[in-house]
Amino acid sequence: MTTQVPPPQRRKFLFTMIGGLGALLAAASAWPVFRFLSPVAARGGGEQVAIPRSEVVSGKAHFFEYRGKPAVALQPDPGKFIALSAVCTHLGCVVAWKEQAGEFQCPCHGGRFSAEGQVLGGPPPKPLEPLAVVLDGDQLKIG
Amino acid sequence: MSRSICCLFILMIAAWWTMPAALLAADTVCIECHGGQEGRLGAPVAQWRTSIHAANGISCNDCHGGDPTDYAMAMSPERGFIGVPEYAAVPDFCGRCHVGVAEEYKAGAHGQAIDRGAAQCVVCHGNHAVQRASLDLINEKDCSRCHSYERAALIRMSLTETDTMINKVGHDLDRLYRLGFSVDEMQDRLFNQRNLFHRTFHGVNVDEVRQKNASVQGELGKINMEVAAIDSTLGERKLWGSVMIALFILTGVVFLLVRKAYEEDEQG
Amino acid sequence: MQPVKWLVEFVDVRLGLKDIYDSELRGYLLPRNVNVWYTLGAVLMALFTLQIITGILLLMFYVPDSEKAFASIQYIMNDVPFGWLFRMLHAIGANVIMIALLMHMLSVLFMASYKGRREFTWLTGFIILNLTMGLCLTGYLLPWSQLSFWATTVATDAAGAIPVVGDYLVEFLRGGPTVGNQTLGRFFALHVVGMPLVLLGLMGAHLFCVKRRGISNPPFGPDYRVAEELPFFEHEKHPNGIPFFPNYFVKDAAVICFFIAFLLAIIFYAPGMFFPESAFQRADPFLTPPHIKPEWYFLWAYQTLKIFPSEIIGLGIQGAFMTFLALLPFIDRGAERRPAKRPLFVTCYVLGILLFVAISIWGHYS
Ligand code: HEM
Ligand code: FES
Numbered sequence: 001m002t003t004q005v006p007p008p009q010r011r012k013f014l015f016t017m018i019g020g021l022g023a024l025l026a027a028a029s030a031w032p033v034f035r036f037l038s039p040v041a042a043r044g045g046g047e048q049v050a051i052p053r054s055e056v057v058s059g060k061a062h063f064f065e066y067r068g069k070p071a072v073a074l075q076p077d078p079g080k081f082i083a084l085s086a087v088c089t090h091l092g093c094v095v096a097w098k099e100q101a102g103e104f105q106c107p108c109h110g111g112r113f114s115a116e117g118q119v120l121g122g123p124p125p126k127p128l129e130p131l132a133v134v135l136d137g138d139q140l141k142i143g
Numbered sequence: 144m145s146r147s148i149c150c151l152f153i154l155m156i157a158a159w160w161t162m163p164a165a166l167l168a169a170d171t172v173c174i175e176c177h178g179g180q181e182g183r184l185g186a187p188v189a190q191w192r193t194s195i196h197a198a199n200g201i202s203c204n205d206c207h208g209g210d211p212t213d214y215a216m217a218m219s220p221e222r223g224f225i226g227v228p229e230y231a232a233v234p235d236f237c238g239r240c241h242v243g244v245a246e247e248y249k250a251g252a253h254g255q256a257i258d259r260g261a262a263q264c265v266v267c268h269g270n271h272a273v274q275r276a277s278l279d280l281i282n283e284k285d286c287s288r289c290h291s292y293e294r295a296a297l298i299r300m301s302l303t304e305t306d307t308m309i310n311k312v313g314h315d316l317d318r319l320y321r322l323g324f325s326v327d328e329m330q331d332r333l334f335n336q337r338n339l340f341h342r343t344f345h346g347v348n349v350d351e352v353r354q355k356n357a358s359v360q361g362e363l364g365k366i367n368m369e370v371a372a373i374d375s376t377l378g379e380r381k382l383w384g385s386v387m388i389a390l391f392i393l394t395g396v397v398f399l400l401v402r403k404a405y406e407e408d409e410q411g
Numbered sequence: 412m413q414p415v416k417w418l419v420e421f422v423d424v425r426l427g428l429k430d431i432y433d434s435e436l437r438g439y440l441l442p443r444n445v446n447v448w449y450t451l452g453a454v455l456m457a458l459f460t461l462q463i464i465t466g467i468l469l470l471m472f473y474v475p476d477s478e479k480a481f482a483s484i485q486y487i488m489n490d491v492p493f494g495w496l497f498r499m500l501h502a503i504g505a506n507v508i509m510i511a512l513l514m515h516m517l518s519v520l521f522m523a524s525y526k527g528r529r530e531f532t533w534l535t536g537f538i539i540l541n542l543t544m545g546l547c548l549t550g551y552l553l554p555w556s557q558l559s560f561w562a563t564t565v566a567t568d569a570a571g572a573i574p575v576v577g578d579y580l581v582e583f584l585r586g587g588p589t590v591g592n593q594t595l596g597r598f599f600a601l602h603v604v605g606m607p608l609v610l611l612g613l614m615g616a617h618l619f620c621v622k623r624r625g626i627s628n629p630p631f632g633p634d635y636r637v638a639e640e641l642p643f644f645e646h647e648k649h650p651n652g653i654p655f656f657p658n659y660f661v662k663d664a665a666v667i668c669f670f671i672a673f674l675l676a677i678i679f680y681a682p683g684m685f686f687p688e689s690a691f692q693r694a695d696p697f698l699t700p701p702h703i704k705p706e707w708y709f710l711w712a713y714q715t716l717k718i719f720p721s722e723i724i725g726l727g728i729q730g731a732f733m734t735f736l737a738l739l740p741f742i743d744r745g746a747e748r749r750p751a752k753r754p755l756f757v758t759c760y761v762l763g764i765l766l767f768v769a770i771s772i773w774g775h776y777s
Binding site: 320321322323324325380381384385387388391392394395396398399401402405409 | 489662664686
Binding site for chain 1: 468471491492493494496497
């Protein structure tokens with residue numbers, strides 16, 4: 001029965017079919033690979049982070065992880081707490097707290113930030129991202 | 144209560160670790176002497192060999208104390224030899240390992256009336272030839288040796304369903320385990336519920352049994368739900384897998400058809 | 412389609428790929444009566460590619476440390492999206508490769524394709540077979556399950572039967588007195604880098620031998636002639652043959668599809684087929700589980716070791732058999748390839764396969 005259609009035409013049709021099936025199979029194989037490689041949800045994603053108030057000492061900086069990224073909490077004046085992302089806004093290095101100078105310095109290209117996260121100098125284009133802080137008893141709730 | 148479950152758990156693990164000791168058990172001096180004796184002094188050895196204790200490497204001295212490595216001192220009280228416990232001392236004797244069950248038993252009617260000859264452990268479970276416990280131990284013939292069967296029957300009825308459920312969940316977890324799923328956590332929960340269940344009815348109080356039974360069933364139900372969720376994922380995987388298998392076969396067949404078209408050209 | 416054409420032109424003008432296509436694919440002619448068994452080489456290449464892809468994916472989460480390996484596999488199976496799929500593809504894929512490898516070897520044996528100055532083709536193939544078994548053996552340890560641990564203990568222990576150096580050899584293989592973290596380290600390195608690299612090289616050499624000498628004529632049909640051997644190198648041509656690409660390649664592709672369907676069918680319908688219970692228990696060096704058996708393709712070796720009263724005789728017989736198989740083209744020198752004209756060979760062939768199956772089954776149930 002197939003002999004009615006000459007082989008070259010039949011092949012053309014069959015190859016089109018294979019093209020379709022192949023695309024389908026390729027997509028169906030790529031999907032698991034894509035899911036396998038997808039990033040894991042950041043630890044504690046979306047949740048608040050609690051830090052004991054006693055950890056955040058006046059004049060010192062307390063580094064912690066917030067939604068998978070480094071963050072820092074300070075007590076610039078007694079009883080006043082701030083929290084900032086510790087990721088430099090220039091190219092993503094983690095800023096270091098310089099206690100004597102009372103400011104953050106970025107070890108990568110010399111960016112400088114105030115204790116409130118404002119740019120004091122160097123290449124960073126914008127301030128460190130501030131995070132919300134609430135004092136709850138002897139706990140600081142961040143986020 | 145949860146502490147005693149913990150104890151029990153640790154003991155079970157300890158028992159598990161000493162498994163290979165089942166092989167060594169044959170070598171204790173207890174068995175060397177008593178194994179050759181006749182009657183009352185020798186019979187326990189053969190009975191013990193058939194028991195769940197033997198299967199788990201629990202040997203004479205694990206219950207009766209003494210020193211299983213020293214002929215002279217084997218049965219010396221100095222080495223903790225206990226010998227045959229008094230009738231009323233049996234619950235404490237067994238309860239050294241079966242902590243939770245003993246606790247519940249003593250608080251219950253049987254335990255309270257032990258001095259008046261109420262049933263204790265070995266009355267129902269037997270001693271040296273003890274087998275894995277089953278609900279069949281609660282039966283008209285045995286219970287009516289002392290009292291009417293009515294309430295025992297009620298207890299048994301309410302337990303049967305839970306027993307079946309426990310077995311089913313156990314099988315399900317085993318099946319998933321064999322497919323590579325981590326079921327440790329669920330298995331621990333099942334283990335806990337099974338312990339709770341086993342100790343519960345040793346208090347022999349119908350209302351209490353029913354009440355605790357309901358809570359055990361509730362927990363089992365939760366495990367069941369998790370199993371069902373995994374099963375439905377498995378079903379989904381199988382469905383998509385089947386689609387892929389069909390697609391590959393179809394593609395293969397189309398390739399063969401192309402080959403056939405070429406063959407016609409090659410011959411022509 | 413204009414841009415595509417332009418791109419093809421752009422590349423071809425610089426690299427002359429069309430020439431290669433014309434001479435090596437379209438112009439690569441196969442004998443007219445080439446049969447389906449000739450697709451197995453392509454199937455093997457496809458399956459190895461799949462093994463490499465899934466292997467690389469598994470490597471992203473696997474941790475080669477005896478404390479963590481088992482947990483990392485559990486993590487892959489339970490927590491990584493589709494981790495179970497890639498793990499199963501890799502583990503069961505290894506078994507399917509062994510099946511395809513045996514089929515390929517048995518078919519070239521039956522058609523005596525190792526004849527006609529194809530000793531190198533056979534030899535490279537034979538080394539590939541052994542290397543693949545090595546890959547299976549080293550890969551088996553990596554999950555650090557009870558099965559892994561004890562199968563490796565038993566397998567390495569067999570080397571102890573060799574006189575004089577045996578004991579030292581066992582420790583050398585393990586990297587210590589018993590299977591442990593050091594064993595895992597060396598098996599891991601060999602499994603993911605060492606052996607695959609060598610295997611790729613050998614596959615290249617194997618293909619080179621096949622193509623350089625020219626694919627053999629299937630020894631069937633009325634037109635088959637025993638080729639005469641000239642005293643110089645000659646490429647065996649099939650002037651009236653069919654183009655490898657696309658004419659025969661579509662058949663390769665069809666059989667590859669069927670093999671993958673078969674692999675998926677095991678994964679989704681009989682996932683437990685190659686996983687005994689001990690594969691799901693973490694390795695415990697102080698507790699040998701009952702019924703430890705090697706994988707099915709090692710059962711014959713395992714059972715021969717047990718049949719003979721002394722292990723050294725068993726090992727000797729295995730060694731002799733493997734040497735015989737490796738040197739077969741040098742031993743079997745006749746030019747005749749038609750099975751119908753080689754009754755002795757075919758009898759040995761069939762009996763050999765039956766013996767292999769019987770010993771394996773015996774090993775499985777003993
Ligand atoms: C990864 C493993 C292997 C790969 C990828 C492979 C690949 C191939 C390919 C592509 C061919 C040409 C087409 C065909 O006949 O299939 C071939 C031919 C051949 N292979 Fe293999 N092979 C492998 C293993 C083996 C083994 C284990 C042996 C024997 C011990 C072997 C012996 C031969 C022989 C003798 C031929 C020549 C067939 C002929 O010229 O007609 N190969 N192989
Ligand atoms: S990254 Fe911080 S200054 Fe460049």
